[in-house]
Amino acid sequence: MKITKVEAVGENIAVVSSNEILIGDVQSALDLMATVHYETGCDRIIINKSILSESFFDLKTRLAGEILQKFINYRVKVAIVGDFSVYASQSLKAFIYESNNGNDIFFLPTEQQAIEKLSTLK
Template sequence: MNITTVQNNGADIALIHSSEELITDVQSALDLIATVQYETGCHRIVLHKTAITETFFDLKTKLAGEILQKFINYQTKIAIVGDFSAYSSKSLRDFIYECNQGKDIFFLASEHEAVEKLSHL
């Protein structure tokens, strides 16, 4: 895992790059939040969807809700970047749409979009 930080519009944002899955369950999400906050002091994270287990995107498992609730509890905003068009689940598309209407969790196409979104909250 490689963590870099950028500052945009006065906001510090952690960009996380990894060739392996970082979030596989609730505990690994908590570990990621703690690591990022300890190493960078950032409460805004950009993470590529490939760093998250595919189980997350199956809403029937409830893993997405449990994990994202931890980000909210620890006052950490997250933008998950990638191509979500491959998912055919209407409930997942609705979930992504609803998240993108809020102020804490976003599903976006690019890292650039994610930095822009997180820096204007």
């Protein structure tokens, strides 16, 4: 796992990248949040969708809701970056749409868009 700290508009944002799946359950998401906070002090995180288990994107597993609720509970804003058009689920598309209209969780196509979004939040 590689964590890079980016500053944009006075906000510090951690960008997490890895060649392997880092989040497969709620505990691994909590561990990632703790590691990022310890190493960078950031409460805004960008992750690539490739570090998430594919079961995250199957809403029937409830994994996405459970994991993202932890981010909200700990007041960590997160942007998940990647191509989400590969998923046919209308429920997932609605979930992504609703998340993107909120203030805590975002699903965006590029890291640059994620940096811009997270740096402008209050």
